[in-house]
Amino acid sequence: MRGGAKPVPPYLGDMPELPELEALRLRLGPRLEGKLITAATVNPKKAHLLRYPVDNFALELPARRITSLTRRGKHLVFGTELGGGGSPRWLVINPMLGGRFQLVEGEAAVPATEVFTLRVEGKRELRYLDFRDMGRIYWVGDCQGEVPGWTGQGPEADSVAEMGFEVFRKRLRRFRDELKDLLRNQEFLAGIGNAYSDEILFEARLLPLRRRASLKPAEEEALFQAIPVVLTRAVEAILANPNYEESKQDRSFMAVHMKGGKTCPRCGHRISQLGTNREPLNFCRGCQL
Numbered sequence: 001m002r003g004g005a006k007p008v009p010p011y012l013g014d015m016p017e018l019p020e021l022e023a024l025r026l027r028l029g030p031r032l033e034g035k036l037i038t039a040a041t042v043n044p045k046k047a048h049l050l051r052y053p054v055d056n057f058a059l060e061l062p063a064r065r066i067t068s069l070t071r072r073g074k075h076l077v078f079g080t081e082l083g084g085g086g087s088p089r090w091l092v093i094n095p096m097l098g099g100r101f102q103l104v105e106g107e108a109a110v111p112a113t114e115v116f117t118l119r120v121e122g123k124r125e126l127r128y129l130d131f132r133d134m135g136r137i138y139w140v141g142d143c144q145g146e147v148p149g150w151t152g153q154g155p156e157a158d159s160v161a162e163m164g165f166e167v168f169r170k171r172l173r174r175f176r177d178e179l180k181d182l183l184r185n186q187e188f189l190a191g192i193g194n195a196y197s198d199e200i201l202f203e204a205r206l207l208p209l210r211r212r213a214s215l216k217p218a219e220e221e222a223l224f225q226a227i228p229v230v231l232t233r234a235v236e237a238i239l240a241n242p243n244y245e246e247s248k249q250d251r252s253f254m255a256v257h258m259k260g261g262k263t264c265p266r267c268g269h270r271i272s273q274l275g276t277n278r279e280p281l282n283f284c285r286g287c288q289l
């Protein structure tokens with residue numbers, strides 16, 4: 001072999017999606033809201049991930065108070081204010097493929113994947129790590145006008161139950177995609193990506209490459225039911241795991257995603273895999289129609 005075979009890059013995990021970010025928000029929110037940022041540092045090797053001048057980041061974050069931690073689609077949004085409640089600005093992070101958060105108390109070694117660190121009162125450090133350098137970080141006064149793609153996002157995927165079936169079905173029928181692409185389309189619903197679309201379609205017993213227009217009314221309803229079930233269950237599974245590490249993103253609770261070749265937990269058939277190892281599409285031919 002000339003020069004040796006190219007090593008296959010290891011699978012490094014999927015993008016955090018709505019359940020991971022929602023669980024993170026629920027965990028971090030109470031520990032950060034109301035807290036003063038005392039310092040901000042940027043790793044010079046990763047500064048290109050910040051979508052605004054780096055100097056501003058390190059200069060403008062300190063002395064601000066974190067007023068809220070919210071989520072929109074696959075973005076985590078830190079609301080901040082200057083003392084006295086003025087000049088609100090938002091730190092918006094879309095972690096993409098390799099972005100993870102770490103909240104550490106006191107002294108702890110800084111990983112090489114660190115992009116930035118916010119020191120908050122109480123000797124806490126919020127670190128944003130990125131091992132793929134694909135994350136998008138914005139520091140803005142107006143999310144709508146300054147974060148690309150913000151306004152095109154559809155309703156939150158975890159609002160489907162409140163939306164009700166009739167509204168959901170109307171929305172669904174505006175799209176023509178295959179079901180897998182439809183669920184990942186942020187204009188349809190915000191927050192679902194490659195992993196949870198597999199899980200939702202498994203729950204709804206629908207094959208991922210079916211076209212939306214082929215769905216019978218009962219199947220539309222199955223999809224409507226499956227979305228909140230899968231998302232809620234995932235948030236609960238993450239929050240129930242006392243050893244869950246944000247930076248490792250354990251998804252062992254999933255039924256089919258990343259389980260290609262294993263046995264279907266519902267029907268015992270072998271789970272199929274299409275797509276690449278980096279972005280697998282998993283489903284069961286035995287019980288998904």
Ligand SMILES: [Zn+2]
Nearest residue numbers: 264267284287
């Ligand atoms: Zn099955």
